[in-house]
Amino acid sequence: MIASQLPVLLIVLPLMTAPLCVLLGGRRLAYLLALTVSACVFGISLALMARVLQSGPIHYDIGGWQPPYGIEYVVDYLSGFVMLFVSAIAAIVLAYAPRTVELEIPGSKHTLFYASYLLCLTGLLGMCITGDLFNVFVFLEISSLSSYAMISLARTRRAPLAALRYLILGTVGATFFLIGIGLVYQMTGTLNLDDIAHRLPREGGPRTILVAFAFMTIGLCIKMAVFPVHSWLPNAYTYAPSAVTAFIAATSTKVSVYIFIRLVYDIFTPEFAFDLLPLDSELTTLALVGIFVASTSAIYQSDVKRLLAYSSIAQIGYMLLGISMGTQEGLTAGIVHMFNHALIKGGLFMVVGCYALQLRSVQLEDWRGAGRTMPWTSMAWALGGLGLIGVPVTVGFVSKWLLLTTAVQTEHWAVAVLMLVSSLLAVVYIWRVVETLYFHEPSGRAARAKEAPLSMLVPTYVVIAATLLFGVWTTYSAGLAGRAAAALLGAGS
Amino acid sequence: MIDPDNLIWITIGLPLVALALINLFGRSPNLREGCTILVSSVLFAGTCLLATDVFAGGRPQWTVGEMVPGFSIAFRVEPLGMLFALVASGLWILTTLYAIGYMRSHNEGHQTRFYSCFAVAIFAAMSAAFSANLFTLFVAYEVMTISTYPLVTHHGNREARDGGRVYLGILLSTSVALFMMAVAWTWSIAGTLDFQTGGILRTAFERGQISETQLGVLLGLFAFGIGKAALMPFHRWLPAAMVAPTPVSALLHAVAVVKVGVFSVMKVAVFVFGIDLLAETEVSRWLCYVAGATILLGSLVAMTKDNLKARLAYSTVSQLGYITLGAALATPDSVIGGGMHIAMHAVGKITLFFCAGAIYVATHKKNISEMRGLGRAMPFTFIAFAIAAISIIGLPPGGGAWSKWFLAVGTVENHLYWLTAVLMISSLLNIAYLLPIPMRAFLSPADTKPPAGLREAPWMCVVPLCITAVGTVVLFFASEWIYKVLLPITAGS
Amino acid sequence: MSLFVDILSWALLLAGSFFSIVGGIGIVRLPEFFSRMHGGGITDTLGAGLIVTGLIFQAGWTLVAVKLAAILFFLMITSPSSCHALARSALAHGLRPELDRRPDKLPELPGRRREEPDSGASR
Amino acid sequence: MINEFTxxxxxxxxxxxxxxxxxxxIRDLWAAIMFTGIYSFLSASWMLSLDAxxxxxxxxxxxxxxATVLFLCTLALTGKNEKRFPRFSPVPFLVVTITGAVLVYGTLDMPHFGDPDAPVHQYPSPSFVxxxxxxxxxxPNVVTAVLASYRGYDTMGETAVIFTAGTAVILILRKEEDPDDKADGSEEEAA
Amino acid sequence: MSLEQFLGLYNYWIVIFLMMTGFYIVISRGNLIRSIIGLNIFQTSVFLLYITMGKISGGTAPIIPPALAAAHSPHDEHTLDAHGEHALNGHSVDEPGAAAGEPIANGAAELAEHVEEIAEPVSAAVTIADGPIYSNPLPSVLMLTAIVVGIATTAVALALIVRIREDYGTIEEDEILAVDRRS
Amino acid sequence: MSMNTFPIIRVVTKLLIPYILLFALYVQFHGDYGPGGGFQAGVILAAALTLYGLVFGLEAAKRVAPPKLMQRLMALGVLIYAGTGVATMLMGGNFLDYNHLTHDVWPQVLPSGQHLGIFLVELGVGVTVTAVMTMIFYTFAGRQHIT
Amino acid sequence: MVEAAPMLVAAAEAVAALGGSRQTEWMCAVTAMAILVTMTLALVRAMLGPTVFDRVLALNMFGTKTVLLICVVDFLLNRNDFLDLALLYSLMNFIGMVALLRFTEYGSFGGDRIR
Known part of the structure; x- marks a missing residue:
C-alpha cells in the first residue's frame, strides 16, 4: 500500500512537517525534523525513480478523480530525474546548513526558517510531480514565497531589497505564466498536461495559442533568469544566507527549466514551438548573448557569491542552448546540464558558505591566501570550479561535450564555436579565485582562519565528489537524461 | 603470465594506486616516497610485459564504458603508444628518484601534493598512450593539463602564478576552443572516433562529406588545438612553465606533457587522417612550413637565453617541431622518425634538465654565464650533459642521430629540400647553444673562485642523470629495433 | 395584492434611484466638504433605505428579506457613524465649514488638536 | 444582443x-490604496455579474x-507621502503597449465572450456541474465541490501558500533580538 | 472587424487594458508601495480575464438551488444524469413572464414517460431553447486560489517594504539606489 | 493605543462584532450551499479581529487572540487539511479521496464521505486563513515606527 | 422513474418562485443604472477631491453604493443567495473606513513611535 502512495508522500511529508515544526516549536527539533524528512524525501524519490525505470511512468489520481476532472501526479523519467536531484541537494544542503544558519540568521527565526525551507522544497517537488498546469502555478508560488522570505533573512540590509526585487519580478513572471495558462485553458478547456497536449489546436498556429505560449515562455524566462530578465538573480543570490543560496541556486532555476522543457516538448510540441514560432533561433541567440554578458560580468565581480550568481545566469544559457536545438541529443544535453549544474553550483555555494563562516566575508580580497589555512575548502573550490569550466572527468564536461556534439551534428557551427569560447570565460573567473586563494600572502582574516568544520566539509565534499563521480559514470545522469529526452520526443511527435 | 588485456588496466591503475598510497602515507616522507618508487618500478615492469606482447603483434584492448552516452573510454595498445608508455613509465622511476633528492635538498613544501599530482600526470600519460579513440585521448590530455598545473605553480608565489596563468590559459583555451571542436567535427563527419590504422576520415573524404580545404582546417584545429605540441605561436606556455621546480620541468618537457602533445599529433595524423590521405591531398603541407618555422625560430630564440632552463625550454620547442614535422610530412619514414624522436628527445632532454637541476641544487646558479669552470667540481653532471647534448643535436652516438636522419629522409622524399636545409641549420644552432655549456664548464677558468666544498649534487640527483645519459647512447644502438616495432603503424588501411 | 406590492416596490426603487442620483450630483456639485457630506448622507440613508426596502417588498417574507434587512441595518449603522467620524476628523484637522467664517477663529495649534474637537461639531 | 446586462x-x-x-x-499613495480597494469592489461586482x-x-x-488594511499599515510604517511622483517614462509605456498589443492579437482567435461553444464549456463532458x-x-455549490474535492489538491496548495506567507511575514518582521525561541515576536512591545 | 467580433471581444480588450495599466504601474519604478499596488491591480485583472472565460451567455452561477438539488436522489445514480438535465431544463429562467406551470408539467410528464424521446418536438422546444445553463465553475475555482496567492504575495512584499524602509529610511527606488551607491 | 477619540465608532464596533462573527460562521458552514467557504470565512473572522484591533488597540486584540495561539493555529489548519488526505490514504483510498471516509458521523448534515471531507478541509482552510491574516496584521501593526 | 416525476415538478416550481416578473427585472435594471450613475459621480468626486476628507467621503459613498448594486443585481439575476456578498461588502467598507480613519488620525496601527 505504501508503495502505491509514494508519490503523495513525496509532497505531503515535507508539507506537513513544515507546520509541524511551527506547531511544536524548538529550533533543534525543527532542524532534526527537517533533516529527517528531507532525507526521507530523497529516499522516496529514489524509490519512485526505481519504479519508473522498472515499470514505466507512474500516474496517480489525487482524490480518486480521473484527470480531466481531478489533478494527477505524473512521475516519468524527466520529472523523476529532476525530483531526484532536487531532493538530494535539499537533503545535503540541510545537513550542511546548521553552522551557517547559526551564524547568519538570528536564533529566534530558526524554527520558521526550517519550516520555510521545507515549504520551498515542497513547492519545487510539487512543480515537478504534478500533471496539471494550474497546479504548477500554485506550487511555483509556494516555493517562490518561501524563497523570498529565506533570501531576506540575511543580516545585511540589502537582503530584503534583493528579496523584494525578486518578488516583484518573480510575481510578474508568475502572472505572465498565469495569463498563458488562462489562454491555453480557454482554447482547450482542460488543465491536464496530457490532455492539453492532445487537445491543443496547433494547426495553422491559432493566434491565441501563439500568444499563450509566448506569455508562458516569458514568465518562465523570468523565473529561470534568462539573460534580459535576469536582473533579480545576482542580488538575490548574493545577499541571501549561504545555505539558502546553495539550495536555491542549485534547484530553483532548474525546476523552472524543467517546466519549460515540459512546455515546449510535451505540451506545445517542438514542431509548434520551433517551426511555427522561431523560438529556437531566438532562444539560441538570447542564450549565447546571455552567456557572454553574464560570464563577462562574472569576471569583474569582487564578491564571490555575485560572481557565482552571474555564472549561474550563463549556465542557464547552456541549458537553453541544449533545449532549443530541438533534437534528442540536444535535449539530453540540456537536461543533463540541469543536473550537472545543480551539483556544481550547489557545491560551490556550499564552499562559499564555508569561507563565509570562517572568514566572515565573501569578498574576494578577504580570501587572499586562504588556500594555506583552509586547504580542504580551497581544494573543494578548485575541484568544483573545474566542473564549472567543464574539464574532463567532471560533470561539467559531460554536458559541454554533449552540447558540442549536438551543435556540430546539427551544423550549428557558430553556436559550437561560441559555446566553446564562452566556456573559456569560466576559466577566467574561476581561476581568479583560485589564484587569490593560493598565490597571495594570507590576508589578516585568512591568516587567522581555521579549516571549516567537518559538519560542513563532509556534505560539501559529498557534492564535490558527486561532480567527479558523475563526470565519469554517466549511466544515471546522462543515461537517465537521454531516456527522458527520448520519452519526451517520442510522446511529442 | 598475465593476460595482456588485464595488463592494460593494471598499468593504468597503478599510478592511481600510487596516488592513494602517497596520500595515505603523506605524513611520513620515507614511506611515501618508497611507495612511489615501488609502484613506479612495478609499473615499468608491467609496461615492459605489455610491450613484449604488443611488439610481438598483439593489440590488447580494454573498454571501460561510456563516459558520455555514445562516447566510451576505451584503450587499445599499438606500438606508437607502447613506445610512449615505455618512455613515460621508465622515466617516472628516474624522475621520482631525482625528485626525492631535489625536493629534499631544497626543503620544498607541499611534497605530498607534488607526488600526488605527479602520479596523476603519469596516469594521464598512460591513458593517453593506450587510448583507443580520440575521445579518450582528449580526456587524458585535459586531465594532464589540470594535474600538472599545481606542479607548475608549486612555489605559490607571484612568479609561479603568472607562469601558471600562461600555462593553463594557453593549454586550456587551445584544447577547448580548437581541439575539442576538432574532435566533435571529426565525430560528426566520420561517425566514429576510434583510431584505425589508415585513418578514419578517408571514407568521409571520398564520400565528399568533407572537402580538401575543410580537411586542412580540421588538421589545423588539431595541430594548434593540441597546444602541448608547442607549435608556434602557441608555444608560450612552455617557457612560462619554467617557474616549476626542475623535476617538474623534466617531467613536463621530457616525459609527460609535451610528449602527450606530440604523441597526440602523431596519433591524429596517423590514425585519424592516415598518412596516405595526408600524402595524397597534401593538406598537411602548410603544417610542414609551420613546423619548420617553429624548429628554426625555437633554436634561434634559445640562442639568446642565458637562463639555462629557458634555453632548454626553447630547445624543446624546436625539438617538438621535429616531431610535428614528422607527422606532417606523412611518409612512413618521417612518421617513424617522429615517433622515434619522441623517445630520443625524451631521454636526452630529461638528462639535460636533470643536469640543470643538479647544478642548481649544488650551486644555486641558473644562468649559463655563471657556470664557467664548474665542470671540475661536478664532472658527472657535465659529462652527462655533454652526452645528452650530442643526442639532441643529432650526432652519433646519441639516439637523436637516427630520428633526425629519418626525418631528413622524409623531407627529401617529399622534395622539400629547403626543409632539409632547415633541419641542418637547426642542428647547427643546436650545437651553438648546447655544446658551449659543458665546454665552458670544463675548459674555461672560473670567473671567481668556486666556493670551497662545492661538489656534486646528492647522489639521488646524480644517479638518475647518469642513467639517462647512458640511455641516450643505448638508444643509438637500439634504433633498429625501434624502427621495426614502429613499422606496423605506417601500414595502409 | 401581489400587483400592489409590486407597484409599491417599484415606486420605492424609483424613489431610491432618484435620491441616489440626487445625492451623487450633490457630492459633485456642492462647494465644500461639509455640504458635500450632505449629498453623501442622502444617498447613504434615503437612497439605500428606499432601494433596500423596495427589494424587501419584492422578496416577500423569506430569508432573503431577512438578509436584506440585515444589510440595511448594517448600512444604517456603519455609514452614518463613519460619516460622523469623518466629520470629526475633518474638524480636528482644521477644516472649517464654509459658513463658519468667524473673524476670531483661532489659529490651529498642533498640540491642542485632541482637546477641542467638539467646538465645530456642536454648533 | 444588447440588453440590460450588457x-x-x-x-x-x-x-x-x-x-x-x-x-x-493619483499622487497620494493612500488615495491610490483606497482606489485599489474600489477597484477590488468593482471587479468583484463584475465577477458577480459574470456568475462567479x-x-x-x-x-x-x-x-x-x-489588502487595504495591510497597505495602510505599511504606509503608516513607511511614511505617508511619496516624495517624487514618477514622471511619465516612455520605456515602460512602450513595454506595456507592446505586451498589450500582443495580448490583443491573441484575443482575435479566442472564442467570443459567453460563447457556449467555447472549448471551456464543451470539455470535459459531462461537465463539472x-x-x-x-x-x-x-x-449544491459546484464551486465548493470543485474547490475542495475535484481540485482539493490545489486548495491544499493554496492553504500552504497562505501558511507560507504567514511564516514569511513573521520571519521578515520579527524582531531579531527576540530571545524567545517560540512563537510571538511582538508581545513585549506592550504599552 | 465585424460588430459581432467587436462585441464578442471587447470585454477581453478592456480587461487587457486593465492588466496593462497594472503592469505599467509595476514597471514604471517609483515608490515601492506603488509597485505593489500595481502588482495587485495586474493580478486582479488577470482574475477578471479568467472569470470572463467561464461566463456563458444566459448562464447562471454554478450553484444549484437546493430545491433542484433535492430533486436528485443519490440512489438512482444510474439515470441521474438524464434526470438532472431534464429537471433543470424544465424551468426557464429567461421566460419569467410565461406561466411557468404548464410547460414544466408538460416537460416533466414527457420526461417521466419517455426519457429517451427527448428529440420529440414538444419537449425539445422546452428543453433545448433555454434551460438554465450554468457557467463554468472551474475558472472560479482557479481564481479563488489565485486570489489567495495574490494576497499572500502582497503581504510578503509589504513586509519586505517595511524592512527596507527601516534599513534605508526611504522607499523610493532612486533614493535607495543612491544610498546603496554611497555605501 | 485605541481609538479613544471616536466613541461612536467604538460603540458601533462593539455592537457589530458579534454579528460579524456569526456571519463568519455562517459563511464557513454554509459554503456548500451558497457562495462562501473556509477561505472567505477565515478572512471575515480575521477582519473582525482586525477591526477589534483597530478600534480597541492592538493589545486588546492580542488578549482576545494571543499571537502564540494564532501561530499554532496557522500550522494546525494546514495539518487538518493534509491530515484529512492522509486519513483517506489510511482508509485505503487515494490522497484526498473522501469517498473512503466514513460518513455516519452526522448523517443529516453530512450525508456522504464527500460532505465530511469537504467540511473538514474547509475547516482547515478557515483555521489557517484566520490565523495567518490575524498574525500578519499583528506583525505589521506591532512593528515600531522609525522616524 | 414514475415516483420521481412529482419531485421534479416540485423542484421546478421552487425555481419558478425565485424568478420575478419581467417588469420587476426592468425596474431593477433601472435602479442598477441609477446606482451606477451615482457611483460614477462619487468616483468623480474621489478623483477631484481637493481634501483628504472629500475623497474619503466619496469612497465611503462608493462603497455603500456597491452594496446596493449587489443587492439589485441579485434580483436582476434571480440569485438571492448572493446577498451574503452584499453583507460582506458593507462590512469590508466599514473596516476600510475605520482603517483609513485610524490612519489619518493616528498614523499608526498599534506600535509606538520611536524617534
Whole structure:
C-alpha cells in the first residue's frame, strides 16, 4: 500500500512537517525534523525513480478523480530525474546548513526558517510531480514565497531589497505564466498536461495559442533568469544566507527549466514551438548573448557569491542552448546540464558558505591566501570550479561535450564555436579565485582562519565528489537524461 | 603470465594506486616516497610485459564504458603508444628518484601534493598512450593539463602564478576552443572516433562529406588545438612553465606533457587522417612550413637565453617541431622518425634538465654565464650533459642521430629540400647553444673562485642523470629495433 | 395584492434611484466638504433605505428579506457613524465649514488638536 | 444582443478602467490604496455579474478588506507621502503597449465572450456541474465541490501558500533580538 | 472587424487594458508601495480575464438551488444524469413572464414517460431553447486560489517594504539606489 | 493605543462584532450551499479581529487572540487539511479521496464521505486563513515606527 | 422513474418562485443604472477631491453604493443567495473606513513611535 502512495508522500511529508515544526516549536527539533524528512524525501524519490525505470511512468489520481476532472501526479523519467536531484541537494544542503544558519540568521527565526525551507522544497517537488498546469502555478508560488522570505533573512540590509526585487519580478513572471495558462485553458478547456497536449489546436498556429505560449515562455524566462530578465538573480543570490543560496541556486532555476522543457516538448510540441514560432533561433541567440554578458560580468565581480550568481545566469544559457536545438541529443544535453549544474553550483555555494563562516566575508580580497589555512575548502573550490569550466572527468564536461556534439551534428557551427569560447570565460573567473586563494600572502582574516568544520566539509565534499563521480559514470545522469529526452520526443511527435 | 588485456588496466591503475598510497602515507616522507618508487618500478615492469606482447603483434584492448552516452573510454595498445608508455613509465622511476633528492635538498613544501599530482600526470600519460579513440585521448590530455598545473605553480608565489596563468590559459583555451571542436567535427563527419590504422576520415573524404580545404582546417584545429605540441605561436606556455621546480620541468618537457602533445599529433595524423590521405591531398603541407618555422625560430630564440632552463625550454620547442614535422610530412619514414624522436628527445632532454637541476641544487646558479669552470667540481653532471647534448643535436652516438636522419629522409622524399636545409641549420644552432655549456664548464677558468666544498649534487640527483645519459647512447644502438616495432603503424588501411 | 406590492416596490426603487442620483450630483456639485457630506448622507440613508426596502417588498417574507434587512441595518449603522467620524476628523484637522467664517477663529495649534474637537461639531 | 446586462457590463468596465487609470495617476499613495480597494469592489461586482459569486466574495473580502488594511499599515510604517511622483517614462509605456498589443492579437482567435461553444464549456463532458451532482451526493455549490474535492489538491496548495506567507511575514518582521525561541515576536512591545 | 467580433471581444480588450495599466504601474519604478499596488491591480485583472472565460451567455452561477438539488436522489445514480438535465431544463429562467406551470408539467410528464424521446418536438422546444445553463465553475475555482496567492504575495512584499524602509529610511527606488551607491 | 477619540465608532464596533462573527460562521458552514467557504470565512473572522484591533488597540486584540495561539493555529489548519488526505490514504483510498471516509458521523448534515471531507478541509482552510491574516496584521501593526 | 416525476415538478416550481416578473427585472435594471450613475459621480468626486476628507467621503459613498448594486443585481439575476456578498461588502467598507480613519488620525496601527 505504501508503495502505491509514494508519490503523495513525496509532497505531503515535507508539507506537513513544515507546520509541524511551527506547531511544536524548538529550533533543534525543527532542524532534526527537517533533516529527517528531507532525507526521507530523497529516499522516496529514489524509490519512485526505481519504479519508473522498472515499470514505466507512474500516474496517480489525487482524490480518486480521473484527470480531466481531478489533478494527477505524473512521475516519468524527466520529472523523476529532476525530483531526484532536487531532493538530494535539499537533503545535503540541510545537513550542511546548521553552522551557517547559526551564524547568519538570528536564533529566534530558526524554527520558521526550517519550516520555510521545507515549504520551498515542497513547492519545487510539487512543480515537478504534478500533471496539471494550474497546479504548477500554485506550487511555483509556494516555493517562490518561501524563497523570498529565506533570501531576506540575511543580516545585511540589502537582503530584503534583493528579496523584494525578486518578488516583484518573480510575481510578474508568475502572472505572465498565469495569463498563458488562462489562454491555453480557454482554447482547450482542460488543465491536464496530457490532455492539453492532445487537445491543443496547433494547426495553422491559432493566434491565441501563439500568444499563450509566448506569455508562458516569458514568465518562465523570468523565473529561470534568462539573460534580459535576469536582473533579480545576482542580488538575490548574493545577499541571501549561504545555505539558502546553495539550495536555491542549485534547484530553483532548474525546476523552472524543467517546466519549460515540459512546455515546449510535451505540451506545445517542438514542431509548434520551433517551426511555427522561431523560438529556437531566438532562444539560441538570447542564450549565447546571455552567456557572454553574464560570464563577462562574472569576471569583474569582487564578491564571490555575485560572481557565482552571474555564472549561474550563463549556465542557464547552456541549458537553453541544449533545449532549443530541438533534437534528442540536444535535449539530453540540456537536461543533463540541469543536473550537472545543480551539483556544481550547489557545491560551490556550499564552499562559499564555508569561507563565509570562517572568514566572515565573501569578498574576494578577504580570501587572499586562504588556500594555506583552509586547504580542504580551497581544494573543494578548485575541484568544483573545474566542473564549472567543464574539464574532463567532471560533470561539467559531460554536458559541454554533449552540447558540442549536438551543435556540430546539427551544423550549428557558430553556436559550437561560441559555446566553446564562452566556456573559456569560466576559466577566467574561476581561476581568479583560485589564484587569490593560493598565490597571495594570507590576508589578516585568512591568516587567522581555521579549516571549516567537518559538519560542513563532509556534505560539501559529498557534492564535490558527486561532480567527479558523475563526470565519469554517466549511466544515471546522462543515461537517465537521454531516456527522458527520448520519452519526451517520442510522446511529442 | 598475465593476460595482456588485464595488463592494460593494471598499468593504468597503478599510478592511481600510487596516488592513494602517497596520500595515505603523506605524513611520513620515507614511506611515501618508497611507495612511489615501488609502484613506479612495478609499473615499468608491467609496461615492459605489455610491450613484449604488443611488439610481438598483439593489440590488447580494454573498454571501460561510456563516459558520455555514445562516447566510451576505451584503450587499445599499438606500438606508437607502447613506445610512449615505455618512455613515460621508465622515466617516472628516474624522475621520482631525482625528485626525492631535489625536493629534499631544497626543503620544498607541499611534497605530498607534488607526488600526488605527479602520479596523476603519469596516469594521464598512460591513458593517453593506450587510448583507443580520440575521445579518450582528449580526456587524458585535459586531465594532464589540470594535474600538472599545481606542479607548475608549486612555489605559490607571484612568479609561479603568472607562469601558471600562461600555462593553463594557453593549454586550456587551445584544447577547448580548437581541439575539442576538432574532435566533435571529426565525430560528426566520420561517425566514429576510434583510431584505425589508415585513418578514419578517408571514407568521409571520398564520400565528399568533407572537402580538401575543410580537411586542412580540421588538421589545423588539431595541430594548434593540441597546444602541448608547442607549435608556434602557441608555444608560450612552455617557457612560462619554467617557474616549476626542475623535476617538474623534466617531467613536463621530457616525459609527460609535451610528449602527450606530440604523441597526440602523431596519433591524429596517423590514425585519424592516415598518412596516405595526408600524402595524397597534401593538406598537411602548410603544417610542414609551420613546423619548420617553429624548429628554426625555437633554436634561434634559445640562442639568446642565458637562463639555462629557458634555453632548454626553447630547445624543446624546436625539438617538438621535429616531431610535428614528422607527422606532417606523412611518409612512413618521417612518421617513424617522429615517433622515434619522441623517445630520443625524451631521454636526452630529461638528462639535460636533470643536469640543470643538479647544478642548481649544488650551486644555486641558473644562468649559463655563471657556470664557467664548474665542470671540475661536478664532472658527472657535465659529462652527462655533454652526452645528452650530442643526442639532441643529432650526432652519433646519441639516439637523436637516427630520428633526425629519418626525418631528413622524409623531407627529401617529399622534395622539400629547403626543409632539409632547415633541419641542418637547426642542428647547427643546436650545437651553438648546447655544446658551449659543458665546454665552458670544463675548459674555461672560473670567473671567481668556486666556493670551497662545492661538489656534486646528492647522489639521488646524480644517479638518475647518469642513467639517462647512458640511455641516450643505448638508444643509438637500439634504433633498429625501434624502427621495426614502429613499422606496423605506417601500414595502409 | 401581489400587483400592489409590486407597484409599491417599484415606486420605492424609483424613489431610491432618484435620491441616489440626487445625492451623487450633490457630492459633485456642492462647494465644500461639509455640504458635500450632505449629498453623501442622502444617498447613504434615503437612497439605500428606499432601494433596500423596495427589494424587501419584492422578496416577500423569506430569508432573503431577512438578509436584506440585515444589510440595511448594517448600512444604517456603519455609514452614518463613519460619516460622523469623518466629520470629526475633518474638524480636528482644521477644516472649517464654509459658513463658519468667524473673524476670531483661532489659529490651529498642533498640540491642542485632541482637546477641542467638539467646538465645530456642536454648533 | 444588447440588453440590460450588457449595459451594466459596460458601465462597470468603464468604471474599472477609470479607477485603474486613477490609481496610476493619483499622487497620494493612500488615495491610490483606497482606489485599489474600489477597484477590488468593482471587479468583484463584475465577477458577480459574470456568475462567479464565490470569487466575488473572496475578492471583496481580500482586495477591499485585508489588502487595504495591510497597505495602510505599511504606509503608516513607511511614511505617508511619496516624495517624487514618477514622471511619465516612455520605456515602460512602450513595454506595456507592446505586451498589450500582443495580448490583443491573441484575443482575435479566442472564442467570443459567453460563447457556449467555447472549448471551456464543451470539455470535459459531462461537465463539472453535471457530474458533481452524482459525485457529491447533492452538494449544491459546484464551486465548493470543485474547490475542495475535484481540485482539493490545489486548495491544499493554496492553504500552504497562505501558511507560507504567514511564516514569511513573521520571519521578515520579527524582531531579531527576540530571545524567545517560540512563537510571538511582538508581545513585549506592550504599552 | 465585424460588430459581432467587436462585441464578442471587447470585454477581453478592456480587461487587457486593465492588466496593462497594472503592469505599467509595476514597471514604471517609483515608490515601492506603488509597485505593489500595481502588482495587485495586474493580478486582479488577470482574475477578471479568467472569470470572463467561464461566463456563458444566459448562464447562471454554478450553484444549484437546493430545491433542484433535492430533486436528485443519490440512489438512482444510474439515470441521474438524464434526470438532472431534464429537471433543470424544465424551468426557464429567461421566460419569467410565461406561466411557468404548464410547460414544466408538460416537460416533466414527457420526461417521466419517455426519457429517451427527448428529440420529440414538444419537449425539445422546452428543453433545448433555454434551460438554465450554468457557467463554468472551474475558472472560479482557479481564481479563488489565485486570489489567495495574490494576497499572500502582497503581504510578503509589504513586509519586505517595511524592512527596507527601516534599513534605508526611504522607499523610493532612486533614493535607495543612491544610498546603496554611497555605501 | 485605541481609538479613544471616536466613541461612536467604538460603540458601533462593539455592537457589530458579534454579528460579524456569526456571519463568519455562517459563511464557513454554509459554503456548500451558497457562495462562501473556509477561505472567505477565515478572512471575515480575521477582519473582525482586525477591526477589534483597530478600534480597541492592538493589545486588546492580542488578549482576545494571543499571537502564540494564532501561530499554532496557522500550522494546525494546514495539518487538518493534509491530515484529512492522509486519513483517506489510511482508509485505503487515494490522497484526498473522501469517498473512503466514513460518513455516519452526522448523517443529516453530512450525508456522504464527500460532505465530511469537504467540511473538514474547509475547516482547515478557515483555521489557517484566520490565523495567518490575524498574525500578519499583528506583525505589521506591532512593528515600531522609525522616524 | 414514475415516483420521481412529482419531485421534479416540485423542484421546478421552487425555481419558478425565485424568478420575478419581467417588469420587476426592468425596474431593477433601472435602479442598477441609477446606482451606477451615482457611483460614477462619487468616483468623480474621489478623483477631484481637493481634501483628504472629500475623497474619503466619496469612497465611503462608493462603497455603500456597491452594496446596493449587489443587492439589485441579485434580483436582476434571480440569485438571492448572493446577498451574503452584499453583507460582506458593507462590512469590508466599514473596516476600510475605520482603517483609513485610524490612519489619518493616528498614523499608526498599534506600535509606538520611536524617534
Amino acid at each position: 449595459m451594466i457590463d459596460v458601465a462597470i468596465l468603464t468604471l474599472l478602467a477609470a479607477t485603474a487609470v486613477t490609481v496610476a495617476r 459569486p464565490d470569487v466575488a466574495f473572496t475578492e471583496a473580502a481580500v482586495g477591499a478588506g485585508i 453535471e457530474r458533481s451532482q452524482d459525485d457529491m451526493h447533492g452538494l
